[in-house]
Amino acid sequence: MKENIAFIKGQYSPAEAADVLLSLLNDKIKFHSVRALNLRHEQVNSDRTSEGKIRKLKEDKKIVEQLVLHAHKNGLELEINGTIEIKLVDKHHTVGA
Structure with missing residues (x-):
C-alpha cells in the first residue's frame, strides 16, 4: 500500500516559510540527534547514518535561511511544494529473497 500526501503546498511570506521549513528541519535534526544519543547510551556502535543526516539537514537549514533572507x-x-510518499512495508521482507 502506498499513499502520496501533499504535505506543504502554496505560497508563503518569508516569515511563514521560515517558520514551516525551519520547524521541520529542526524536528528532523532533533529526531536524529536523540536517535544517535540513544544508540551511544546503549553502547551500540554510533549510528553514522543519523550523524550524516544531521550534517545534511544542517546544510539544508543554511540554504533555507539564505533563501528566506533573499526573499x-x-x-x-x-512557493513550497512538498509531497510525502508513505509505503507500508514488511520489515521482515528482504529484497531479492
Whole structure:
C-alpha cells in the first residue's frame, strides 16, 4: 500500500516559510540527534547514518535561511511544494529473497 500526501503546498511570506521549513528541519535534526544519543547510551556502535543526516539537514537549514533572507530583502514570497510518499512495508521482507 502506498499513499502520496501533499504535505506543504502554496505560497508563503518569508516569515511563514521560515517558520514551516525551519520547524521541520529542526524536528528532523532533533529526531536524529536523540536517535544517535540513544544508540551511544546503549553502547551500540554510533549510528553514522543519523550523524550524516544531521550534517545534511544542517546544510539544508543554511540554504533555507539564505533563501528566506533573499526573499525578505527582495520583497518576494516562497512557493513550497512538498509531497510525502508513505509505503507500508514488511520489515521482515528482504529484497531479492
